Amino acid sequence: MKKTIWITSTARKIDFTEIEAATMLLMKWGFDYKISKTIGLENHQFAGTDEERASEFQYAMDHPEIDAIWCARGGYGTVRIIDKLDFSHFKKNPKPIIGYSDVTVLHSHLHTLGLTSIHATMPINIEKNTMEALQSLKMALLGDKLDYKIKSSAENKGGVAQGQLVGGNLSILYSLLGSESSIQTANKILFIEDLDEYLYHIDRMFINLKRNGYFDQLSGLIVGAFTDIKDNTTPYGKTVKEIILDVTSTYNFPIVFDFPAGHIEDNKTLLIGKEVLLTVKKDLSRLEFL
Numbered sequence: 001m002k003k004t005i006w007i008t009s010t011a012r013k014i015d016f017t018e019i020e021a022a023t024m025l026l027m028k029w030g031f032d033y034k035i036s037k038t039i040g041l042e043n044h045q046f047a048g049t050d051e052e053r054a055s056e057f058q059y060a061m062d063h064p065e066i067d068a069i070w071c072a073r074g075g076y077g078t079v080r081i082i083d084k085l086d087f088s089h090f091k092k093n094p095k096p097i098i099g100y101s102d103v104t105v106l107h108s109h110l111h112t113l114g115l116t117s118i119h120a121t122m123p124i125n126i127e128k129n130t131m132e133a134l135q136s137l138k139m140a141l142l143g144d145k146l147d148y149k150i151k152s153s154a155e156n157k158g159g160v161a162q163g164q165l166v167g168g169n170l171s172i173l174y175s176l177l178g179s180e181s182s183i184q185t186a187n188k189i190l191f192i193e194d195l196d197e198y199l200y201h202i203d204r205m206f207i208n209l210k211r212n213g214y215f216d217q218l219s220g221l222i223v224g225a226f227t228d229i230k231d232n233t234t235p236y237g238k239t240v241k242e243i244i245l246d247v248t249s250t251y252n253f254p255i256v257f258d259f260p261a262g263h264i265e266d267n268k269t270l271l272i273g274k275e276v277l278l279t280v281k282k283d284l285s286r287l288e289f290l
Helices: 020-029 050-062 088-092 101-112 123-128 131-142 170-176 199-211 240-247
Strands: 004-008 032-035 068-071 097-099 117-119 147-151 159-169 189-195 220-227 270-272 275-280 284-289
Touching: 004 020, 004 050, 020 032, 020 123, 020 131, 050 068, 050 088, 097 101, 101 117, 101 159, 101 170, 101 270, 117 131, 159 170, 159 220, 159 270, 170 189, 170 199, 199 240, 220 240, 220 275
Parallel strands: 004 032, 004 068, 068 097, 097 117, 159 189, 189 220
Antiparallel strands: 117 270, 147 284, 159 275, 275 284
């Protein structure tokens, strides 16, 4: 029996033409799909009101014939509905929730409930994604094992670490600090990525993660794409890599930079909450899902 994927928007508005490539891809892969009422809805910048977006997401979480939920796009808005959702039925009957960027709100909240989710590309990006990125999502949906090997960056900190993979968008993780959706990172592998931020703000966010104990017992750090990063007229004086290495300089966990995930075309799929083995060597780094 074919699996059915529910396409919805928890954040910014999106129309049917922007998800057409994704629906065609799902059919090519042998999946059925259903389209939420949020697609085509408009409430200022959002895909409907908070109540409409929450109601559609709740329906999909609880419906027994929907096998996975694919968030159509990010932007901003998921945090506005997270407290309107009831996860009591979903905890007993979980299903994959797929997306990245603003969807980090859901990834983080699900992780606090002991549930896994899929950090991956979204329908709005399908036409621009690499074949490798799309294939990694297909593998995740089919339950195939993910195992990535990438060329090591000169700035990497070598080592081997094992633990549950957590994280997502840095700005979202920062915004969730102090809430019940904020993740615990002890003995885990943290993944981060971001888009359209100033260098000084990246420093601010990393300092705040440090002050909140994110790095105290962290097993390893995976740094994905930091895309379209900006600087002030007076230069901040450090690159993203230099900021991260500076803030984490007193810790001994391995760090891998330039991992192919985030706001890039080659946005590889990651399984949040799954056990992984991270190996960072001079020439090659590997992320293996166990």
